[in-house]
Amino acid sequence: MTKYLILMAITLVSLSTVYSQNKEIKYPETFKGEVSDVYFGTTVYDPYRWLEDDNSQETAAWVEAQNTITNDYLNDIEFRPALKARFEKIWNYPKLGVPFKKGDNYFFFKNDGMQNQSVLFMRNSLEDESIMLLDPNNLSTDGTIALGGMSVSPDAKYLGYSISRGGSDWNEICVMEIESRQMLKDSIHWVKFSGISWYKNGFYYSAYDAPAEGQALSGSNRFHKIFYHTLGTNQSDDKLVFEDKENPLRNFYAYLTEDQEYLFVSESESTSGNALYVKKTSEMEKPFQKIAEGFEFEYSVVDHLGDQLLIVTTDNAPLKKLVLVDPLKPAKENWKTILAESDKVMESVSLVGNRIYAEYLADANTKAYFFDYEGNMINELRLPTLGTVAGFSGEKGENIAFYGFTSFTFPTTIYKYDLTKDESVVYTASGVDFTPENFVTEQLFFTSKDGAKIPMFLVYKKGLVKNGDNPLLLYGYGGFNVSLTPAFGISRIPFIEQGGIYVSVNLRGGGEYGESWHQSGTKLNKQNVFDDFIGAAEYLIAEKYTNPSKLAIMGGSNGGLLVGACMIQRPELFKVAIPIVGVMDMLRYQNFTIGWAWAGDYGRSDESEEMFKYLSGYSPLHNIKPGINYPATMAITADHDDRVVPAHTFKFMAELQSKHRGNHPVIVRIETKAGHGAGKPTAKVIEENTDMYSFIMFNLGMKPTF
Numbered sequence: 001m002t003k004y005l006i007l008m009a010i011t012l013v014s015l016s017t018v019y020s021q022n023k024e025i026k027y028p029e030t031f032k033g034e035v036s037d038v039y040f041g042t043t044v045y046d047p048y049r050w051l052e053d054d055n056s057q058e059t060a061a062w063v064e065a066q067n068t069i070t071n072d073y074l075n076d077i078e079f080r081p082a083l084k085a086r087f088e089k090i091w092n093y094p095k096l097g098v099p100f101k102k103g104d105n106y107f108f109f110k111n112d113g114m115q116n117q118s119v120l121f122m123r124n125s126l127e128d129e130s131i132m133l134l135d136p137n138n139l140s141t142d143g144t145i146a147l148g149g150m151s152v153s154p155d156a157k158y159l160g161y162s163i164s165r166g167g168s169d170w171n172e173i174c175v176m177e178i179e180s181r182q183m184l185k186d187s188i189h190w191v192k193f194s195g196i197s198w199y200k201n202g203f204y205y206s207a208y209d210a211p212a213e214g215q216a217l218s219g220s221n222r223f224h225k226i227f228y229h230t231l232g233t234n235q236s237d238d239k240l241v242f243e244d245k246e247n248p249l250r251n252f253y254a255y256l257t258e259d260q261e262y263l264f265v266s267e268s269e270s271t272s273g274n275a276l277y278v279k280k281t282s283e284m285e286k287p288f289q290k291i292a293e294g295f296e297f298e299y300s301v302v303d304h305l306g307d308q309l310l311i312v313t314t315d316n317a318p319l320k321k322l323v324l325v326d327p328l329k330p331a332k333e334n335w336k337t338i339l340a341e342s343d344k345v346m347e348s349v350s351l352v353g354n355r356i357y358a359e360y361l362a363d364a365n366t367k368a369y370f371f372d373y374e375g376n377m378i379n380e381l382r383l384p385t386l387g388t389v390a391g392f393s394g395e396k397g398e399n400i401a402f403y404g405f406t407s408f409t410f411p412t413t414i415y416k417y418d419l420t421k422d423e424s425v426v427y428t429a430s431g432v433d434f435t436p437e438n439f440v441t442e443q444l445f446f447t448s449k450d451g452a453k454i455p456m457f458l459v460y461k462k463g464l465v466k467n468g469d470n471p472l473l474l475y476g477y478g479g480f481n482v483s484l485t486p487a488f489g490i491s492r493i494p495f496i497e498q499g500g501i502y503v504s505v506n507l508r509g510g511g512e513y514g515e516s517w518h519q520s521g522t523k524l525n526k527q528n529v530f531d532d533f534i535g536a537a538e539y540l541i542a543e544k545y546t547n548p549s550k551l552a553i554m555g556g557s558n559g560g561l562l563v564g565a566c567m568i569q570r571p572e573l574f575k576v577a578i579p580i581v582g583v584m585d586m587l588r589y590q591n592f593t594i595g596w597a598w599a600g601d602y603g604r605s606d607e608s609e610e611m612f613k614y615l616s617g618y619s620p621l622h623n624i625k626p627g628i629n630y631p632a633t634m635a636i637t638a639d640h641d642d643r644v645v646p647a648h649t650f651k652f653m654a655e656l657q658s659k660h661r662g663n664h665p666v667i668v669r670i671e672t673k674a675g676h677g678a679g680k681p682t683a684k685v686i687e688e689n690t691d692m693y694s695f696i697m698f699n700l701g702m703k704p705t706f
Contacts, residue, residue: 025073025665028065028479031058037587040609043288044587044616051650052592054639055214062650063639063670070634070667077694082706084690086494088114091686093431095573096414098391098404099123103156105178108135111310116143116681120150120159122178128399134176139163143681151196151203152178154260158231160203167595167638167680170216173205175231188235192221193594197255199263204232204241204254215500218645221594222248226265227381241265242277242288249596256281257304258396262327264301267294270600271480274298278309278327291330303348303396305373310338310356312349322358322375327593338375345452345483345514346681352394352401353419357381359389363443363455364485364512368392370419379422385410386443388485402427407486408459408502409436429484434493438462441486446506446539447666449531452520455512456505456536457486458545459496471500471700472546474537476506478529479558481518484637491689497695498704501545507532507562509601523603524614530565537573552576552696553631558583558601558646564652567631575664576699577631578692579620581644584652587612588618592645621652627664632699634692638671646670664699 019065032047051059074080097109097118106126109118123129139145147582148162148171159178162171173188173196194206206226211219226242229235242252242265245478253266265288267279275294278301280287292299297315299467304310315332322339339346344360344367352358355378356371366389368381383389389409394401399419406412411430417423441459448454473495477484484504492502506512509521509529521529533553540546553574555563560582567577587605589595603611616622624630633656637649653668669691671684680688697704 009035012669015431019647023666024270025069027069027657030658037176039587039605039612039616042126042612042616043070044622046588046651048654050649051217051654052645052647054218054646062654066613066653066668067670070669071106073665073667074691074694077698079697079704079706080690080694083494083694083697083704085688087250087491087686088689088704090433090490090493093433094428095412095430096428098393098414099126099402099427100153100393101395101398102154103157107152111682114682116683117146118146133159133178133181134161136163143683145398145680147592149194149196153198153203154258158184158198160195160198162191162196168217173229174222184231186231186233186237188229193224193251193253195253195255198255199260201226202228203606204228204256204263206254207253218592218647220596221590224251226254227251228614251597255301257301259595260300262304262309265701266300269295270597272298272515276301276311286432289327289330289642290323291327303351308336310349310351312346314515317341320514322346322349322356327585338373339371340375345511348392350394351396352392353397353399355399355419357392357394359392359513361483361485363674364457364483364506366485381417382422384413386441386486406488407687408441408457408488408504409439410486410564411436411488415459430488432490438466439496444539446535448528448535450528452528452532454506454507454508454532454535456503458501458503459492460501461496464501468541468544468547469550470546471495471550471697472501472503472540472553473500473552473554473696474505474533474540475554475559476505476507476529476533476536476562477555477557477559478521478532478562480509480598481511481515482513489683491693494704494706495693498697498702500697500700500702503536503540505533505536509558522601523611524609526602526614528619529562533562533566534570534573537570548573549575550700552595552700554578554580554692554696556580556582560584560644560649561620565618565623568620568623568625569618571628571630574631576696577633577634578696579633579649579652580636581646582620582635582648582652583646585643586615586622587622589644589648592647595644596692621648621655624652624655624659626659627661628651628659629664630656631659631664631668632664634695635668636671636688636692637668 033047036043036045058366078260092113095111099106099108106123111118121130122133132482136147144166146164148164149554150161159176162173164171169192171191175184190210191207228241229238245548250269256263263279263281267275273295276292276299277288277290281287300312302310311323311325319341319360331626344362347359349358360367363388370378390404390406392403401417404412404414411432413429414427415424416427443457445453445455507529551574553563560579563577563579564582564584568586583589605612605615635649635653656666
C-alpha cells in the first residue's frame with residue numbers, strides 16, 4: 001500500500017470527472033482497507049482508517065494529491081486575485097481590543113491592520129504613551145506561533161502568557177518581568193485547556209503528561225491535572241494540586257478571587273456542567289471542599305462578598321441566576337438569590353465599581369444592566385443598536401470601565417464608560433473601508449419541522465429585490481450551548497457588496513434561549529438541529545430570497561458536522577457546501593484528543609444500541625450514497641488541528657469523492673501549520689477566506705467586479 005499511495009501523489013487516477021472552466025478534474029483513487037468494527041452486533045466498515053494516522057507517508061501523499069487538485073481548481077477562478085486584493089484592503093485598518101487594568105497600569109491588544117498577530121501594549125495611565133510589551137509576530141517568521149492566552153499578575157509585576165505552535169491546542173507557558181521586559185527562564189510544557197492563575201510568587205495551571213511519541217496531535221487526552229509553579233523553578237519541581245486517578249476523562253481548571261482569598265477548582269467531564277471545589281488561601285493545608293456536585297448544572301464563581309460567594313448557576317434555573325452561597329453551609333436551602341432567573345439568558349456577571357454588572361441575551365441580542373449588591377437594578381447600559389457587547393472590562397472600586405460593541409453592519413467599536421455619569425463615549429472607532437448605511441440587517445423568525453420558532457439574522461445591500469434569484473450564504477452552529485450573536489465580520493463584506501445575502505440562523509443546540517434550548521439539540525434530539533437548518537433554507541426559498549441553485553451553506557467544527565449532515569440529507573436543496581474542520585465520523589470521534597468531552601452533546605456509539613443507531617443514522621461519513629450529485633463542496637481542515645482531528649475531513653472527502661456522481665466539484669483544502677482556527681495568522685486567514693469565497697461565488701454563478 002505504501003508504494004501505491006506515494007505514487008498516487010504523482011499520478012492521479014480518475015474516478016469521476018467535473019469541469020472548472022473547461023478544465024478536467026481527476027480525483028485520486030483512495031486506497032480502501034479491510035477494516036471494520038462491530039457495534040451491538042452490527043458490522044461497520046471503515047476502509048479509510050489509515051487516514052487517521054497523521055504521521056504516515058501515505059497520509060502525507062494523500063494530502064499532497066488533494067491539495068494539488070484544489071489549488072489547480074482555485075487557480076482557474078479568474079476573479080480570485082481581485083478578491084484577495086479586496087480582502088487585503090478591507091483588512092488593513094487598526095484594530096484595538098478592550099483595555100483592562102491591573103495594578104496601576106492599563107493593558108490592551110492592537111493590530112495595525114495586516115499584522116499576523118495582535119500586539120500587547122501597556123499604558124501607565126490612560127493619558128500616557130503606549131509601551132509595547134509583547135509582539136507575538138516576533139515569535140515566528142510566518143506568524144504560525146500565536147498567543148494562546150495571557151494573564152497579568154495582580155501587582156502587574158509579571159506577565160504570564162501561553163503560546164501555541166501551528167494552531168495546536170498544546171500550549172507552552174512563558175513569563176516576562178513587565179518593568180524590565182526581560183523573559184524569565186520559566187517554561188511550562190504540555191499545557192492544554194488551562195488558565196494562568198497567579199498566586200503569590202507563582203501561578204496555577206492545568207496540564208497533561210507528555211503524550212507518547214507520534215500521538216501529540218491525535219492521541220486521547222487523559223488524566224488532566226492542576227499544578228502550582230513557583231517562579232524561578234523547573235517544571236519538574238511544580239507541586240501537584242489536584243487530580244483524579246480514577247476518572248481519566250475529566251478536566252480541571254483553577255482560578256482565584258481577585259483579592260486571592262479563595263482558590264477554586266472547576267471539574268468537568270463534558271462541555272457543560274461542572275462540580276466546584278473551594279478552599280481559603282489562608283488555609284492551604286486543608287483539603288478542598290466540594291460545594292457543588294457535578295455534572296448536571298453549571299457553577300461559576302464571580303467573586304465574594306465578605307465570607308459569601310457570588311455564584312452564577314443553572315441549578316434549577318435553565319436561563320441562569322446569581323446566588324450568594326456560604327461555603328461553610330453550601331446546601332441549596334441556604335442560598336440567597338441576588339438576581340433571579342428572568343425571561344432572558346444570563347450571559348455573564350462581574351463586579352464593577354460598587355455594582356453588579358450583568359449581561360443577558362434577548363432573542364440573541366445583548367442587554368446589559370447594573371444592580372446593587374442586593375439585586376436592585378440601578379440602570380441599563382444603553383447600547384448603540386441591536387448587537388453584541390464584545391467584552392466588558394472594569395474593576396471593583398473603579399468608576400471607569402471599557403466595553404466593545406459590534407453588530408453585523410456595526411464594526412467593533414470600543415467605548416469608555418463612566419459609571420458615575422452613566423455615560424459612554426467612543427474610545428476607538430473602526431476605520432474599515434465599509435459603509436454600513438448601504439446595508440440592512442433584519443431578524444426573522446420561522447417555524448421548524450416540529451413547530452419550534454427559530455430566529456435568524458439576514459444581512460444584505462439596500463434595495464434587495466426578493467425575486468428568488470439572489471445568491472445566499474447560510475451559516476449555523478447549533479451545539480455546545482454556544483450562542484451566535486450579531487457581530488461584524490470582515491470576511492463577509494465582499495460577498496454582500498456583490499449582492500449576496502448573509503444569513504446567520506440560531507439553531508437549537510446553542511445557548512440563545514438557555515439550557516432547555518441547548519438540550520433540545522443534543523444526543524437523541526440532534527436531528528432537530530439539522531431540521532432547523534434545513535427549515536431555514538426552505539423558508540428563505542419560499543419567501544423568494546433565493547433558490548437552491550443560489551444557496552450555499554457554511555459552518556465550522558460542530559457547524560462542520562451540521563453542513564456535512566445537511567448536504568448528505570438534502571443534497572438537492574443546496575448548491576454549495578463549505579464544512580470547516582467538521583466532526584464527520586460520529587462513531588469514532590471520542591477516540592481522538594479531547595473528543596470524549598463532546599459526549600454530553602453527542603452521546604457515544606459504544607454507550608447503547610439506541611445511541612449507536614441514532615449516531616450512525618446521521619453521521620456524515622456513514623450516510624454518503626453512491627450515484628448522488630452532491631453540492632459543490634470544499635471541505636476545509638488543517639494538519640495541526642488537534643481539536644477536531646483532520647482525519648474526520650480526510651475520510652469524509654475520500655468517501656464523497658468515491659461515491660459522488662455529477663458536475664459539481666468535491667474538493668478539500670488542507671492548511672499546513674494551522675489548527676482549529678484560534679491564533680491563525682492574518683495572512684493565512686486572508687488566503688483561506690479568498691479561497692472559500694472564490695469557491696462559493698464561482699459556484700453560485702456570481703460575476704463579481706472589484
